[in-house]
Amino acid sequence: MKIDYLGKYRNYLLTAFVLVCCLLIVSVSVSMASIVYENDGDPEPEGIVRSQVGSLPAVFDLVRNGHWIHGINWPWDNYGGDFGLNDWGYRGLANQGPSGWRREIKENDDAAKRLFWAKRINEDYCMGVDVKLSGPLSNAIVYFQVDEVADKPYEATIALTGQTVSVDLYLPNGIEGPSYAPSGAMLYFQDDDWTWAQSLWMNIEFPNQWITLSVNVNDLHSLYPEFDQSKIKAFGVKVGTNESVDSGFSFNGSFYVDNLSATAAHEVQFDFSSPDTRTEKEIKSIADKEVKALRWWLFADGRAGLEYDENGYVTGLNDEFINDFDEMVRLARSTKVYIVPVLFDFLMGAEGVVVDDVLTFGRADLINDPAKRKSLLDNAISPIFEKMVGANEILIIDLFNEPEWLLLDADLEIPEGKRPPEIKEGGVIALATMKTFFSEIIDLYKQKGLEEKQLITIGSASPQWVTLWEDLDIDIAQFHLWNGPGQIDDGLEFDFPSPISGIPTFVGEFSTLPDLYLHDTCEFLELARTNGYSGAFPWAYRAKDNASLPLLGEETQTCLLQFANDHPELVDLIHDVFDIDNDG
Structure with missing residues (x-):
């Protein structure tokens, strides 16, 4: 009698194969990015209202003379x-925030409306981001561009090869979205050709506390083969809504960014200690x-x-x-x-x-x-x-x-x-x-x-x-x-x-x-x-x-x-x- 051993165990083999694949995916996911919920009772930061400065004295007559x-x-x-170089963009004065950070203002990535200086407990400071998220795929992007630093030449880059980049985020209640279509957060990077690479999208599950996102930049290359981690031109944080969320979903409020750093690049160290x-x-x-x-x-x-x-x-x-x-x-x-x-x-x-x-x-x-x-x-x-x-x-x-x-x-x-x-x-x-x-x-x-x-x-x-x-x-x-x-x-x-x-x-x-x-x-x-x-x-x-x-x-x-x-x-x-x- 001919016995189909393969057919007999096909379902078991298939199940085992699926489990192995799932374990591999989890392994890759863990290596691609990590998330830590601090849950330390730190309350939501408070925005700092900067004092209004009076007008400068009029000196027109002096100069006229x-x-x-x-x-x-x-x-x-x-x-x-x-x-003359950023031909198609508009990175003006008013979309700047503390420490050289900016908010994106283009298309569906324009949900960040204002950057401001904020205070945590114990005289610690951070950057606040006013956002208006609305419907599916609505994104708030805040970023830092390396060549904008005055003593850096145009198209300057930094090498983040082998380095781990981390950031602390405070995500308030309401920004997480519905359970069937949760909002998410990630770190992203762009190289000298503007090739985009991002950490895995992390669902926002526990709002009203600080979380730490981190990623080893080398790991991004496996997902983005064209991405050059040795020539990073820009990096930042993206918080956005799920593609499956109902069009009626909206969030008007603020999230907060602090302590973005790389393990060995002094250019990537931001504690937002100054409002300037x-x-x-x-x-x-x-x-x-x-x-x-x-x-x-x-x-x-x-x-x-x-x-x-x-x-x-x-x-x-x-x-x-x-x-x-x-x-x-x-x-x-x-x-x-x-x-x-x-x-x-x-x-x-x-x-x-x-x-x-x-x-x-x-x-x-x-x-x-x-x-x-x-x-x-x-x-x-x-x-x-x-x-x-x-x-x-x-x-x-x-x-x-x-x-x-x-x-x-x-x-x-x-x-x-x-x-x-x-x-x-x-x-x-x-x-x-x-x-x-x-x-x-x-x-x-x-x-x-x-x-x-x-x-x-x-x-x-x-x-x-x-x-x-x-x-x-x-x-x-x-x-x-x-x-x-x-x-x-x-x-x-x-x-x-x-x-x-x-x-x-x-x-x-x-x-x-x-x-x-x-x-x-x-x-x-x-x-x-x-x-x-x-x-x-x-x-x-x-x-x-x-x-x-x-x-x-x-x-x-x-x-x-x-x-x-x-x-x-x-x-x-x-x-x-x-x-x-x-x-x-």
């Missing part, structure tokens, strides 16, 4: 520190060098901050941009530093490049087309001027950074090879049209009641061109002096007075990179003073370009402080008015 402005260039930060955002900490640092003003880009090339219709007309300001502007004013107050906002940059008129369906550059028509120009004036510049009313922190309004690069050859002879390569050969805007644009902005500025408050300037690219704008109603003249090898004013000694008489003049940009200057910062500042200028702003604190050093470089920081010590009567812009303590 030629008082020295001890300032520097601080470009791009309205865009998260990388204007990354930008706030950096401005306080440069303010210690007696810097009193920051030249700060606002709309730049128009890719972010402005809302457009399908025909390219401006319809208004993005809500995030308005929040960023308010945060900029708060930062000025808390750090006692004035702002020189630059409305637009010459790259606005560069050849358009579409990146991930977003137009970068390519908006010369906002100046050339009268109807589109009016939409820009009415729906963007007008409301931002209204927000400037009464804001003493806005010292000077810089209408445009280096507009000459956009002018037609017929109006301005630019030496061959000197026009930026992003600009169409021969230029894109007539001088008369550019002057009309500036005149319309100045008229609007007067209509909004800013004339006796904030001052007006235009950031000319060269001293040889600054007189193009002298017939406009500006309060303070400005030119940039790039006189190093290959620059527009190659070899030009800084030994001349202002080309424009009757109003003060300051140098809005000069290089701090040894390969691109004739004079170091100490020499340049003294030349500006002795030649009768009202300031000289070195380029640039966090431009992260090939024309500057990170944090301006040690030499320039030393020179800024030395000049302030040598000429306190010049640098002390507000004299004895500032004896208040603005801790923020």
Whole structure:
């Protein structure tokens, strides 16, 4: 008789196989991530309301009369520190939180609405995250990006090979969702190619207590073979709802993050002991060098901050941009530093490049087309001027950074090879049209009641061109002096007075990179003073370009402080008015 032994034991074998597989899965799961419920009775942290800081004293008359402005260039930060590089994103000031952390604001990952400083028991601090979770796959993401640190180059990474990363989370009652579709939490990482890797999704089962999530980053490679743990660009925490949860589920409240750390990477150590955002900490640092003003880009090339219709007309300001502007004013107050906002940059008129369906550059028509120009004036510049009313922190309004690069050859002879390569050969805007644009902005500025408050300037690219704008109603003249090898004013000694008489003049940009200057910062500042200028702003604190050093470089920081010590009567812009303590 033929006996089917395999058939006889097939069910037993199948059951054993399934059990082994389950054990393997559990084993992998345990190695992939772990979760510890502390259950130590620690109550929910309390958000700390930071004290409101009063406005800075008005110093417009001093500056209008030629008082020295001890300032520097601080470009791009309205865009998260990388204007021109983060082409499709918007990492502005207002989505920052303590210690350089940010909240994601895109699509279904935008449930984190605010980051704030919070207090645990025993004088311990953490980061709070206000969230609005709604329906399935609603996610709150908070993260830290390595290359946003001011002294890190763009695309900087850190190696987390073999390291365990852990984080403490306090998840309050209600965030866990229904038992049939629980919410979850995880750690995630992105490498230099933005390849995503995440720890296993941990169901939130026991709210109202601190839990610790941890994962060995090496283990992620088994699930994400393309992920490079030796080149981590960003990392963070994701808390979200289950894909099976009912569409009516919602949670409005806060969770808390603390003690995120890696076993051997000093860059990944966050105890949130300070409330300062990354930008706030950096401005306080440069303010210690007696810097009193920051030249700060606002709309730049128009890719972010402005809302457009399908025909390219401006319809208004993005809500995030308005929040960023308010945060900029708060930062000025808390750090006692004035702002020189630059409305637009010459790259606005560069050849358009579409990146991930977003137009970068390519908006010369906002100046050339009268109807589109009016939409820009009415729906963007007008409301931002209204927000400037009464804001003493806005010292000077810089209408445009280096507009000459956009002018037609017929109006301005630019030496061959000197026009930026992003600009169409021969230029894109007539001088008369550019002057009309500036005149319309100045008229609007007067209509909004800013004339006796904030001052007006235009950031000319060269001293040889600054007189193009002298017939406009500006309060303070400005030119940039790039006189190093290959620059527009190659070899030009800084030994001349202002080309424009009757109003003060300051140098809005000069290089701090040894390969691109004739004079170091100490020499340049003294030349500006002795030649009768009202300031000289070195380029640039966090431009992260090939024309500057990170944090301006040690030499320039030393020179800024030395000049302030040598000429306190010049640098002390507000004299004895500032004896208040603005801790923020």
